[in-house]
Amino acid sequence: xxxxxxxxxxxxxxxxxxxxxxxxxxxxxxxxxxxxxxxxxxxxxxxxxxxxxxxxxxxxxxxxxxxxxxxxxxxxxxxxxxxxxxxxxxxxxxxxxxxxxxxxxxxxxxxxxxx
Numbered sequence: 001x002x003x004x005x006x007x008x009x010x011x012x013x014x015x016x017x018x019x020x021x022x023x024x025x026x027x028x029x030x031x032x033x034x035x036x037x038x039x040x041x042x043x044x045x046x047x048x049x050x051x052x053x054x055x056x057x058x059x060x061x062x063x064x065x066x067x068x069x070x071x072x073x074x075x076x077x078x079x080x081x082x083x084x085x086x087x088x089x090x091x092x093x094x095x096x097x098x099x100x101x102x103x104x105x106x107x108x109x110x111x112x113x114x115x
Contacts, residue, residue, distance in 0.1 A: 002026035002104040004095045009109030020080040022095030030073040036080045038091035085113045
């Protein structure tokens with residue numbers, strides 16, 4: 001069992017930056033693939049970025065070059081550095097931990113990009 005708690009969301013102006021953190025409790029964090037998703041009102045939840053247990057990262061096209069995912073296995077944390085934020089980035093952001101066949105979700109943190 002893994003529990004995930006996100007933090008770092010908030011209101012930011014277009015072009016600004018935010019850093020989201022996800023703290024994981026439970027065993028074997030280093031074995032999990034960790035991901036960040038978001039869900040905007042009326043839209044499906046979408047995968048933004050993922051980092052494997054080995055540190056390989058992948059990004060969806062809409063955030064490539066702007067967002068960076070990283071993990072610290074010693075601290076059981078995964079972060080999402082978000083730069084160049086746009087109004088369309090407004091959504092609830094979720095942390096995900098996956099080790100087949102299990103996956104776990106955090107409760108989400110709201111990110112609002114508005115002037």
